[in-house]
Amino acid sequence: MTTQIRKKGNNINTLPDDYTVIDIETTGLSSLRNEIIELSAIKIRQNKISEKFTTLVKPKSKINYFISNLTGITNKMVETAQPIDNVLDKYIEFIGQDVVIGHNVNFDINFIYDNYQKYFNKEFSNDYIDTCAMSRKICDLKHHKLNLVADYYKIDSSGHHRAEQDCYMTYKIYDAMKNEVSSKIS
Numbered sequence: 001m002t003t004q005i006r007k008k009g010n011n012i013n014t015l016p017d018d019y020t021v022i023d024i025e026t027t028g029l030s031s032l033r034n035e036i037i038e039l040s041a042i043k044i045r046q047n048k049i050s051e052k053f054t055t056l057v058k059p060k061s062k063i064n065y066f067i068s069n070l071t072g073i074t075n076k077m078v079e080t081a082q083p084i085d086n087v088l089d090k091y092i093e094f095i096g097q098d099v100v101i102g103h104n105v106n107f108d109i110n111f112i113y114d115n116y117q118k119y120f121n122k123e124f125s126n127d128y129i130d131t132c133a134m135s136r137k138i139c140d141l142k143h144h145k146l147n148l149v150a151d152y153y154k155i156d157s158s159g160h161h162r163a164e165q166d167c168y169m170t171y172k173i174y175d176a177m178k179n180e181v182s183s184k185i186s
Contacts, residue, residue, distance in 0.1 A: 006113050009127040012099060015178045017047050019129070020098040023166040024108045025071045027063055031114040035059035036084055037073050039091045040163030042171055043098070049171070053094040054164045056081040071161045085119040092116060092124065103146040103170045104132040131174050138177050149173050 021042045028034030040054040056073065058081040068074050092112070102108050105128050113124040135141065135149045147157040150169045153176040159165035 006110065007123050007125055008109055008113060009100075009125045011133075012127045012129060015181065016099050016129075018045050018098065019101050020044065020095045021167045021171045021174070022095065022100045022102045022105070022108055022112075023163040023170065024111055025067075025073060025161065025163050026111055027059055027061065027067050029107075031111040034111075035061065036088075036111055036115060037063060037067075037078055038071070038163040039087065040167045041091060041095055042164075042167045043094070044171060047175065051094075052164065052167075053091060055087050055091075057087060058083050073162075084115055088112070088115055089120060092122075095126065098126060099129060100126045101129045101131060101170060101174050103130070103149070103166070103173070105130045129174070131170055131177065134177050135173070138180060146170065146173075153177075 021044065023040050024036050025038035026034050026036050036057050037059055038054070038056050041052065042049055043051040056078050058078045060083075063073060063075050063078065100109070109124065109128060116122050116124045131149070132144050135144045139149060139152050141148055141152055146166060146169055147160045150157040150173060153173055155169055155172045155176070157169060160169070
């Protein structure tokens with residue numbers, strides 16, 4: 001099997017006021033072997049939430065105990081959900097051409113890209129900002145997991161590992177880091 005080269009967008013170094021925060025939940029770590037079980041996106045305009053998109057996704061395989069325990073997403077919850085090929089195009093349409101922001105966002109982008117390629121023969125090439133990478137430059141922490149960075153900024157991290165809640169945390173983290181960086185350069 002040959003390795004596919006993804007034609008993803010670019011990691012940008014600007015601090016936009018208009019963007020879409022993304023997060024997904026999956027059945028594992030490999031975009032080639034595992035499946036998306038939840039998609040969420042929050043559209044931000046002028047630094048304020050304007051719209052959101054969240055849906056569970058029905059995988060072809062069963063969700064194992066570890067993933068259900070981690071995410072709280074059970075096989076029962078997804079049994080009436082739409083499969084990925086019925087919802088991914090709506091998710092991508094919602095995101096549009098926005099810069100996407102996420103925590104360890106390349107993980108999410110790789111799953112989205114590979115599924116978009118597989119089911120629609122299209123590329124997901126939005127530019128992006130990774131709040132995990134930003135936190136490594138800004139926050140004095142030993143580890144930079146989403147919940148730990150949220151705690152650092154005194155942001156509620158309950159509900160961690162559900163896509164919509166992770167989007168809200170990422171939005172608040174990005175806003176806090178953007179304000180911190182802006183105050184240092186003004």
